[in-house]
Amino acid sequence: MNKHRFAFRTFVLVGLFFAFSAAADAQVIRTWVASTGLDTNSCSRTAPCKSFAAAIAATSVGGEINCLDPNSEYGVIQIDKSITIDCEDTQGTTRAAAANGININITDPADTAKSVRIRGFTINGLGNGTNGIRVQSANRLTLEEVVIDGFTAHGISVETTSGAFSLVAKKTTVRNNAGNGINTSLSGAATATIFLIDSLIAANSVGFNQNSATVGVVQNSTFTGNTTGVQANGSTSVLALKGCLISQNGTGVSTVTSATIRIGGNIITANTTGLTGSDIYTWGGNLIDGNASNGTNSGRAAVQ
Amino acid sequence: MNKYRFAIQAFVLVNLFFVFSAIADAQSARTWVSGVGDDLNPCSRSAPCKTFAVTITRTSVGGEINCIDPGGFGAVTITKSVTIDCEDTQGTISATVSTGIIVNITDPADTAKTVRLRGLSINGFGTGTIGVKVIAGNKLVLEQVVIDGFTSHGVSIQTSSGAFSFVAKDTTIRNNTGNGINTFLTGAATTTVSVEDSLLIFNGIGLNQGSATTGTIKNSGITNNTTGIQASSSTSILGVKDCVIAHNGTGILAGSSAVIRIGSNIITANTTGLSGSNIYTWDGNFVEGNTTNGSNNGGAAVQ
Secondary structure, eight states, X not given: OHHHXXXXXXXXXXXXXXXXXXXXXXXXXXXXXXXXXXXXSOOOSSSOBSOHHHHHHHEEEEEEEEESSOBSOSOOEEEOSOEEEEOTTTOEEEEOTTSOSXXXXXXXXXXXXXXXXXXXXXXXXXXXXXXXXXXXXXXXXXXXXXXXXXXXXXXXXXXXXXXXXXXEEESOEEEOOSSOSEEEOXXXXXXXXXXXXXXXXXXXXXXXXXXTTEEEEEXXXXXXXXXXXXXXXXXXXXXXXXXXXXXXXXXXXXXXXXXXXXXXXXXXXXXXXXXXXXXXXXXXXXXXXXXXXXXXXXXXXXXX | OXXXXXXXXXXXXXXXXXXXXXXXXXXXXXXXXXXXOOTTSOOOSSSOBSOHHHHHHTEEXXXXXXXXXXXXXXXXXXXXXXXXXXXXTOEEEXXXXXXXXXXXXXXXXXXXXXXXXXXXXXXEEEEESOSEEEEEOSEEEEEEEEEEEESSOSEEEOOOSSEEEEEXXXXXXXXXXXXXXXXXXXXXXXXXEEEESOEEESSSEEEEEOTTEEEEEESOEEESSSEEEEEESTTEEXXXXXXXXXXXXXXXXXXXXXXXXXESOEEESSSEEEEESOEEEEEOOEEOSSSBOOOOOOBOOOO
8 A cells, every 4th residue: 555655656746747847948839828727837728827927938939829718817918029819719808907908029139020919809908007009129010809998098009119010900999098099109210010901990099190100001990089080290101091981080180290191982071170281192082071171182192 | 456457458448449449430520629629539529539630530521620619739631521610719720840731632532622711720830831731622711710920831722633712711821931822733733712801911922823823812901021912924813902902022013924903902002012014903003102103004894
């Protein structure tokens, strides 16, 4: 009997040794979080973690985190390496009271991709979070089916200071932020491209506020209930809008300080002011009527 | 003690017999995988398997595999008509050094040679080769599929005979060092490509059509690629409507007498908008704001 007990204890000890070795050493390409997970787990499919902080630490550069089930307690997320967070169909959420929901700051030279992909995710600031997603340093950010709501600053704040950054967002909703829905504020030699498609930007200060060194393209998206729908500011801010609904804003489309906005095939109605600014060019087909002041475009853009 | 040992051995043998019987005999029209499944199971709803590779062996020709819950179900080679539908439960495949899904259906008895993939995410993690590779088959349909991070192509159609058809909707193909969708046919093979409501972003070429390919792409975003859309052969014909082609090196490129027809697209913020001598317009393309806009080569008929 004692012999058996000793053998059993040895087996358990060896097992525990391997388990902890795995947790401490091994970063894996795919990790899991679950509402019933534990951060002392290895973040595997059968032993998921609880928080994104633990899952990110257990995930290798360029790896992917998935959610096993819905949960509102996954915690704020600091991303310092290329990673995918894909909670499509299980709906991951993070609540970010008095903080940034997701902060992206990838500076490791060995991580050449500097690419973040977020899909199927809700980021709720509860009315007092700071920014929904703040990008300090990265090359690429892709958002699909992401909801960002209730921040005191911006829904998405792009604040890179060097390099070329690109944001692509599809089927993404950014709403109820006291600051702007999407805001670019670059410094140094940083540049950015923005592409939005099939998205909803509602009830923010400026829906999409594009400052210097940023080139944006938006298709088939809605800007409604914002103080200003879409604004480009600065001579190096160039924006194109096609097939969008821009309504119930104070100002619909605004250019400031020599920024260029090109518009085609949009409906711009029921705003206090439709178009304002001196560099709004039209590809034609914009339905602009029913604003308190419709405003006018400044000339044509080429159609082929 | 010996009596017990015999009883255990007998029990194990009987169990093994039933397990192998199940494997050998039963192919079901519908099979199941689960993140906590076991490949020794029969892949039923109540006893699901763990990997697509094993589950497909227990699925009859033309059958369907579903995912009970989220999980990484492994790379798979498909050699018969099958549906893999993980919509709303999100199946994933990790393919770090290989191809995520290979379609290679050659059995003459399987006349449909049709594969349908829905609600799947296939990740190459920057080191996998190809997301979905088609060697032989008749039809492939992708719906709500994500393909990311391969060193070669996201989808590679490389059939060598017969007429193949590829349809993709609500599909995202991104961050592939090669091309997002690539056709490279040999022999007498032909293919059609139809893409709708999809994203082709951060690839070498978003959509690259080789010879013997007729393609149509609608309402999709083709951005941040080295080249957005390219057709490069006199037997490569492509129609592009309602797409966003932006932030690419070159937006649309027609090489080697390939014909590309465009209508109602926005082509902006590329280094070069249009390039090549056989780009015809149905009109309504917003081509402005590229470093070089380029120009079309004439009209296409609108009735």
